[in-house]
Amino acid sequence: MEKAHYFRDLIPELKRRRLNLGLFFEVRAKLSKQQLRDLHDAGIRTIQPGVESFSTDVLRSMRKGTTAVQNVQLLKWCKELGVTPFWNLIYGFPGENPDDYEATAAVIDAIRHLQPPYSLGRVRLDRFSPYFFDAAVLGIRDIRPDRSYHHIYGLPDDQLANLAYYFEYDYDDGRDPDTYIGKTRAAVQRWHGEAHHDGLISVDHGDTLAVWDFRPRALRTLTILEGARRAAYLYCDQHRSADDVTAHLTEPGDRILAELVQDQIMIHLDGRYLSLAVPRPASETVH
Known part of the structure; x- marks a missing residue:
């Protein structure tokens, strides 16, 4: 199949037709300002960008291919151009530096005039993800079906392991990310409280x-x-x-x-x- 060229073909066609479909797009955070303007002009006013962190080191561990300043830049341009970004802030990546979250809190306090995250949550381990297939290499151990599956199905562990899509896990170094996420969590709470x-x-x-x-x-x-x-x-x-x-x-x-x-x-x-x-x-x- 020929590679899709959304900004060359699809987006201009949507703009030309003026269909007013209320489309929602998942996008990378590396969009240029002109690309974001093109989305808006094509009637795409809601997006889900892969922001997920304001630490470039954490973003590298996620293999996102973006930087923290690019994420802030996108949120600013979204507000200017009238595009609403629904995004999540994620923590708990194996090997991350806890100090990055103190710096993240400072970034958040500087940008509380922009769209806050929909949620703040620990990284989820899904079947077919790199953390599922390469757990040992990435510093994850004791992968087990999310506890909710036990309540829903009541099956033995080995059967649940074949059925489950969401998993719980532990870290090789024994860390508990919730012990160092406090300042970032408080900053996000301030952000939501001042969004008006x-x-x-x-x-x-x-x-x-x-x-x-x-x-x-x-x-x-x-x-x-x-x-x-x-x-x-x-x-x-x-x-x-x-x-x-x-x-x-x-x-x-x-x-x-x-x-x-x-x-x-x-x-x-x-x-x-x-x-x-x-x-x-x-x-x-x-x-």
């Missing part, structure tokens, strides 16, 4: 960029960016390195980037800089 606020918004007026911060505990409600600060902020709508920004500005950008991060309107993650405010047209009223 107006967020972090930027409005470009040409010579100046107004950044309105309505988040709880914001340093200031309004920050006006001009000149190189405005240029750097707009350029980092997509995540950039400090060298990228300096080349774009034709002057050193390190000090400017550090100030924007200190002002809590930009994030420095994975060695990259990403503006956090969600752009809004100047024609819209900001309250």
Whole structure:
């Protein structure tokens, strides 16, 4: 079968036909802004991106092929373009560093103006998954049918093992992820509790960029960016390195980037800089 080229064939055709089908797509988090805009214009307003973590090390262990800053970038673009992402935050991967979850909590506290996860949960072991077939190599032992199967079927363990699709398991190193997930869990709870606020918004007026911060505990409600600060902020709508920004500005950008991060309107993650405010047209009223 010929490889599907969704953004070349299907998405433009959906846009042309204007069918208003209310389609839901599962997507990778590496979408470009134009691809996300194409989905929106084709009538696809709800997606399930494979975000699942704000730690690049954890994402590597999952073989996701994405980074933490790419995940944040996608959530920001979704809010800007009117696409709702339903996604999950997952923990408990064999060999993960517990310290990554303290860093994850800090990332979450910086992006609570974006769409929160549908759920926070420990990684599930399913039949046919890499953790099922390569358990010993990946640091998993004592795989057994989920306890719910005993209540439903009442069969011997060997028969349940052949029947089950979901499994419980232990870690080779004896870890219990719930002992180190506390700060991330609390950060997610804060995120859901504050999902109603107006967020972090930027409005470009040409010579100046107004950044309105309505988040709880914001340093200031309004920050006006001009000149190189405005240029750097707009350029980092997509995540950039400090060298990228300096080349774009034709002057050193390190000090400017550090100030924007200190002002809590930009994030420095994975060695990259990403503006956090969600752009809004100047024609819209900001309250």
